[in-house]
Amino acid sequence: MQTYLDFEKPISDLEGKIHELKKLASEDESIDTSEEIGRLESRVREATREIYAKLGAWEKTQVARHPQRPHFVDYAAKLFTDFTPLAGDRNFGEDAAIQSGLARFNGMPVAVIGQEKGHDTKTRLKHNFGSPRPEGYRKAIRVMEMADRFGLPVITLVDTAGAYPGVGAEERGQAEAIARSTEMCLAVKVPMISIVIGEGGSGGAIAIATGNRVYMLEHAIYSVISPEGAASILWRDSTRAREAATNMKITAEDLKGLGIIDEIIPEPLGGAHREPDTVIAATGKVIASALQDMSNLSGEELRAARRQKFLDIGRNL
Amino acid sequence: MNWITNYVRPRINSMLGRPNRDVPENLWIKCPETGEMVFHKDLEENKWVIPASGYHMKMPAKARLKDLFDGGHIESLQQPKVAQDPLKFRDSKRYADRLKDSRVKTEQEDTILAGIGQVQGLKLVAVVHEFNFIGGSLGMAAGEAIVRACERAVSEKCPLVIFPASGGARMQEGILSLMQLPRTTVAVNMLKEAGLPYVVVLTNPTTGGVTASYAMLGDVHIAEPGAEIGFAGKRVIEQTLREKLPEGFQTSEYLLEHGMVDMVVKRHDIPSTLAKILKMLTKQPVQQAVAVPVAVSA
Numbered sequence: 192m193q194t195y196l197d198f199e200k201p202i203s204d205l206e207g208k209i210h211e212l213k214k215l216a217s218e219d220e221s222i223d224t225s226e227e228i229g230r231l232e233s234r235v236r237e238a239t240r241e242i243y244a245k246l247g248a249w250e251k252t253q254v255a256r257h258p259q260r261p262h263f264v265d266y267a268a269k270l271f272t273d274f275t276p277l278a279g280d281r282n283f284g285e286d287a288a289i290q291s292g293l294a295r296f297n298g299m300p301v302a303v304i305g306q307e308k309g310h311d312t313k314t315r316l317k318h319n320f321g322s323p324r325p326e327g328y329r330k331a332i333r334v335m336e337m338a339d340r341f342g343l344p345v346i347t348l349v350d351t352a353g354a355y356p357g358v359g360a361e362e363r364g365q366a367e368a369i370a371r372s373t374e375m376c377l378a379v380k381v382p383m384i385s386i387v388i389g390e391g392g393s394g395g396a397i398a399i400a401t402g403n404r405v406y407m408l409e410h411a412i413y414s415v416i417s418p419e420g421a422a423s424i425l426w427r428d429s430t431r432a433r434e435a436a437t438n439m440k441i442t443a444e445d446l447k448g449l450g451i452i453d454e455i456i457p458e459p460l461g462g463a464h465r466e467p468d469t470v471i472a473a474t475g476k477v478i479a480s481a482l483q484d485m486s487n488l489s490g491e492e493l494r495a496a497r498r499q500k501f502l503d504i505g506r507n508l
Numbered sequence: 509m510n511w512i513t514n515y516v517r518p519r520i521n522s523m524l525g526r527p528n529r530d531v532p533e534n535l536w537i538k539c540p541e542t543g544e545m546v547f548h549k550d551l552e553e554n555k556w557v558i559p560a561s562g563y564h565m566k567m568p569a570k571a572r573l574k575d576l577f578d579g580g581h582i583e584s585l586q587q588p589k590v591a592q593d594p595l596k597f598r599d600s601k602r603y604a605d606r607l608k609d610s611r612v613k614t615e616q617e618d619t620i621l622a623g624i625g626q627v628q629g630l631k632l633v634a635v636v637h638e639f640n641f642i643g644g645s646l647g648m649a650a651g652e653a654i655v656r657a658c659e660r661a662v663s664e665k666c667p668l669v670i671f672p673a674s675g676g677a678r679m680q681e682g683i684l685s686l687m688q689l690p691r692t693t694v695a696v697n698m699l700k701e702a703g704l705p706y707v708v709v710l711t712n713p714t715t716g717g718v719t720a721s722y723a724m725l726g727d728v729h730i731a732e733p734g735a736e737i738g739f740a741g742k743r744v745i746e747q748t749l750r751e752k753l754p755e756g757f758q759t760s761e762y763l764l765e766h767g768m769v770d771m772v773v774k775r776h777d778i779p780s781t782l783a784k785i786l787k788m789l790t791k792q793p794v795q796q797a798v799a800v801p802v803a804v805s806a
Contacts, residue, residue, distance in 0.1 A: 370721050
């Protein structure tokens with residue numbers, strides 16, 4: 192069952208009609224609906240193209256959070272072979288909001304880390320809706336440290352509304368865990384590639400997002416605070432999230448313009464959730480070419496370049 | 509510019525008998541804890557600590573630096589130039605206007621004041637947040653100031669101490685403020701690689717993106733009594749959990765109990781505590797034989 196966003200109403204209306212026609216045809220074989228369906232399908236494509244061509248920051252926020260958007264587990268299954276999840280921070284616990292493990296990318300061993308939001312009630316609870324606790328970041332640190340020692344490239348897939356705001360998380364040093372994770376990202380002497388596949392929510396995202404290359408999917412967002420959070424703090428009115436989203440410049444295009452990301456990975460018409468395989472394949476292509484680009488750099492060079500990349504951000508605006 | 513703002517202007521002000529900008533217009537200040545009224549001069553003399561209750565009020569950045577360094581001698585570090593309002597941001601007010609107002613109010617370019625000098629004979633770079641400048645928030649200017657201060661400490665081969673007082677990232681700079689987390693992390697790692705000590709003195713409040721970067725990466729973490737220190741806002745946590753927060757949650761003392769800070773130290777004892785720790789980390793003798801003065805402003 193397709194979930195439609197508010198601004199997708201014209202699409203949902205048309206697809207609803209198609210659905211009815213198909214049902215009608217299946218009930219009464221004497222009715223030929225194929226012509227009408229074909230006509231409606233082309234109208235769907237047209238409407239989708241029209242709507243998605245002019246998505247604003249707030250609409251993109253909805254797309255980035257779409258419940259059917261491909262998540263970490265989908266990428267892990269399609270991009271890699273031998274994906275072997277690794278669990279636990281060896282200190283307190285296992286946090287399923289961050290997934291990590293060893294895998295092969297085109298045969299090459301790599302370490303993979305990312306937030307997983309879950310796709311139904313059960314898995315959403317298991318993954319805490321993709322909001323990590325300190326243990327998640329400490330697990331990420333552990334996996335990065337190991338990847339560094341064994342010379343494995345690190346690939347991170349960023350998708351979180353933010354780090355979890357809870358009493359336990361605070362008591363166990365959420366801030367420290369994020370800071371250390373960022374520090375580790377910036378320290379490893381292996382190629383590091385970060386891709387914002389959905390939501391890049393503030394500190395909870397940056398903790399695993401400081402790669403040599405940083406990419407965003409076309410409809411992903413990346414922001415210092417959620418539009419709702421900004422609206423409630425800056426305007427003291429959480430209903431002004433649309434305005435906050437627009438003013439904060441959170442879209443892939445905005446971030447490319449500001450020199451924060453290297454490239455935008457295009458999404459299929461109507462968003463990643465309409466054709467997950469297409470967008471995952473496009474992501475794989477980008478990772479392959481980034482790894483190729485960095486293959487001649489030494490560990491020291493990779494680390495120095497990564498640090499310089501971040502020091503340079505904003506200096507030429 | 510620095511010479512004028514740091515020396516000439518205060519001089520003129522004091523000659524004309526004008527109070528320093530740091531002093532609130534209200535001459536009597538109320539202790540937030542006990543409600544006791546304290547005369548501003550008494551408060552200032554006691555380093556913004558309420559004498560009777562021991563409550564630590566927010567201390568102006570300028571006063572903090574002056575108090576820290578021997579004889580108040582500081583060589584100020586320039587605020588590096590950064591892009592102003594690159595997002596052309598506007599909420600209930602234009603960000604450009606917020607900057608303008610804060611500059612007038614604080615006589616600072618942005619939230620960070622940094623200087624180099626000696627603390628009980630030990631040379632160090634100190635970086636201080638002025639909370640009154642847009643809540644001490646971390647934006648491009650603060651990030652760049654911290655990067656430069658760390659570079660200066662590396663070139664001077666001396667420790668760096670930072671006194672955060674910040675609500676977190678500066679939302680008006682959007683993603684560019686978030687990028688200050690990795691930038692400042694790179695900066696403090698320059699110190700670590702140069703074998704230089706890096707100490708954080710957490711003051712009220714230190715929250716959000718500032719804790720998620722340089723404020724939690726110190727070799728030693730000192731906190732002032734009763735400071736609010738945490739990542740997520742209390743209101744956000746309460747709304748998420750729908751329950752009351754534990755007593756003393758996100759205070760210095762609570763963090764000490766949970767292993768996030770090394771010690772809670774009263775403001776009056778901070779310079780001597782810093783000197784003691786840093787002299788050990790830099791393997792200096794107990795008594796510094798000769799205190800070589802560094803360049804002193806004016």
